[in-house]
Amino acid sequence: MTLNHLSLSLQFGRFEDAAAHRAVLPRHKVTRWIRHALAADAEITVRIVDADEGQALNRDYRHKDYATNVLTFDYAQEPVVMADLVLCAPVVEREAREQNKTLEEHYAHLLVHGTLHAQGWDHETSATDAEEMEAYETDILQALGFADPYAR
Template identity: 45%
Template sequence: MSLDQVDWAVQRLCDDALTPSDEDFARWLAAVDAAVPLSGELTLRLVDSEESQTLNHQWRGKPRPTNVLSFGYGDMPELLGDLVFCVPLVADEAQAQAKPCLDHWAHLTIHGLLHLSGYDHELSSEAEIMEAQEIAILATLNISNPYETPHAA
């Protein structure tokens, strides 16, 4: 696992038993870096619903928390960007979607990193490309396609 071009840190302002370890984040970062080379400084910030809602409202005009926000700094190449995760919402979503919590964290981390790398999903054609990249990276981690509906047993 090599992340020679990325200087990254985790800020744990909100944490619970289901949040990833630094080793988990390192594994996911390396998987993205193998597919889409990353470079620059990166901050992963784990926050509560209140901070997520404040940031989502301030930057996206949406008055509710969101699972992950990506803040890129395209005019400053030494900065990869910031990913801000809403810890309680990620856990709630994983449970509601009947997915292993760490798999959902991995998906959201990869999703956010792809945004910081220039991918987007505003148009359906862009979404197809981004989702295919997410699915391919997750597969390298033995994580199922997050866009498939689980089959009832």
């Protein structure tokens, strides 16, 4: 399997337990997870943030006043995917705990999920689109050695 090229900027905001999140997200793993979800070459910035930054971005850009797990800002899909993925560390950590997943498993899932959004996949348009996106995410994650994220 030939994977597409990825130019990755990996950033961590300043927040409590940032070191633990940084340890789970070494550049080589983040690169691998994202590349497996790419259908084209890409330039992607991944930023791990605290709840305040996550909430502010969600409020300002999606008009939803709460911190969410992942926000995708896609700027181009062709010929190169260009996007920012913003993951809110406290939300990701809480969801992983609630879903009985490791932090690594949940980050891998959300990075694949956000990367698919950056390429035009959307689970909020219809039930059929949601099923297709979830099935594709599951296939990608299983190829990476992770369990079906929706089977829990």
